[in-house]
Amino acid sequence: MFLWPWADRLGLQSELQYLPISAYPQQPSTARFSRCDRVALMQSVTIIGSGPAGLTAAIYTARANLSPLLIEGWQSGGQLTTTTDVENYPGFATGIMGPELMKEMRAQAERFGSEFVTGDVTAVDFAQHPFNITIDGERTIQTKTVIIATGASAIQIGLPNEKRLTGHGVSTCATCDGFFFRGKDLVVVGGGDSAMEEATFLTKFATKVSIVHRRDKLRASKIMQDRAMKNEKITFVWNSVIEDVLGQDIVTGVRIKNTVTDKTSELACAGVFVAIGHRPNTALFTGQIDMDEKGYIRTLTGTTTNVRGVFAAGDVQDSIYRQAITAAGSGCMAAMDAERFLEASD
Numbered sequence: 001m002f003l004w005p006w007a008d009r010l011g012l013q014s015e016l017q018y019l020p021i022s023a024y025p026q027q028p029s030t031a032r033f034s035r036c037d038r039v040a041l042m043q044s045v046t047i048i049g050s051g052p053a054g055l056t057a058a059i060y061t062a063r064a065n066l067s068p069l070l071i072e073g074w075q076s077g078g079q080l081t082t083t084t085d086v087e088n089y090p091g092f093a094t095g096i097m098g099p100e101l102m103k104e105m106r107a108q109a110e111r112f113g114s115e116f117v118t119g120d121v122t123a124v125d126f127a128q129h130p131f132n133i134t135i136d137g138e139r140t141i142q143t144k145t146v147i148i149a150t151g152a153s154a155i156q157i158g159l160p161n162e163k164r165l166t167g168h169g170v171s172t173c174a175t176c177d178g179f180f181f182r183g184k185d186l187v188v189v190g191g192g193d194s195a196m197e198e199a200t201f202l203t204k205f206a207t208k209v210s211i212v213h214r215r216d217k218l219r220a221s222k223i224m225q226d227r228a229m230k231n232e233k234i235t236f237v238w239n240s241v242i243e244d245v246l247g248q249d250i251v252t253g254v255r256i257k258n259t260v261t262d263k264t265s266e267l268a269c270a271g272v273f274v275a276i277g278h279r280p281n282t283a284l285f286t287g288q289i290d291m292d293e294k295g296y297i298r299t300l301t302g303t304t305t306n307v308r309g310v311f312a313a314g315d316v317q318d319s320i321y322r323q324a325i326t327a328a329g330s331g332c333m334a335a336m337d338a339e340r341f342l343e344a345s346d
Helices: 030-034 052-063 078-082 098-111 174-181 193-202 222-229 324-345
Strands: 042-048 069-071 115-117 121-125 131-135 139-148 152-154 185-189 208-212 234-237 240-246 253-258 264-268 271-274 278-280 310-312
Touching: 042 052, 042 131, 042 324, 052 069, 052 078, 052 098, 052 139, 052 324, 078 098, 139 324, 174 193, 174 271, 185 193, 193 208, 193 222, 193 271, 208 240, 222 234, 310 324
Parallel strands: 042 069, 042 139, 069 115, 139 310, 185 208, 185 271, 208 234
Antiparallel strands: 121 131, 131 139, 152 278, 240 253, 253 264
């Protein structure tokens, strides 16, 4: 049986469910999935990405008898595979572990005939139709439609212990993990709307929330600033940056440096929420498709892009909501848009 290693230290035994290791997503057998030498050279629908958006698109296109190919990457499952209990996804009254949810989604997509390839897309060519997609730099397939569901990654500070303690007190999603820090002191890093929103949300559970910001003024909108400043549980640590996250197995505090005086100090906390933005995973598509100034793919009607036959779903085109349920919903939309495109093209 498996239990998140920091659960007992945070006193969460009664709040976290035990989960057998077998419930976690396992890599598909190399004989069937990790090589693409058995994949047809021409596909009707190819989905790039294996988070909620990509897997939902696979379920819908498979049920439409389109035999989708999903390229899931060597690190499959999206951000939910690093999430603990998911309690805001409909249909699970007692919650579900993030990895288990992705395992179930994948099994559902496979049940209806979706084909999976484990590998990274290393190149795309949307200049001509059918489109060309290269996997691991070795094999190029052609496809009539593409659904891009590569998601977005939270921007991290880059501290020595930040990655090591992610999932053990370091988080990038207050909505996902705030519940587990009931009655604890927390730190939020950032000065924009996302940081104010995260900090305000965390006051529902935390005893105290300290916002650490490198300047003496916030970048957040006035309404978000006012909301945070009026909250009695929120305090501000101005002109400061976090030099490192403290703790061996779980977060116990942070080391802070004042950017004006250069003095360092330590602040005790049970969790650190990094809210300095997200970066869409779109570098692969630079010059191939229209994006906004932050790199998010621009979608027009529904999930359509400026390239006919290419659709985008999930966090790769959503800089606002960034939830599993909204990603899944847009994956459904992309599947239906691709199906209609194919019907109109026949």
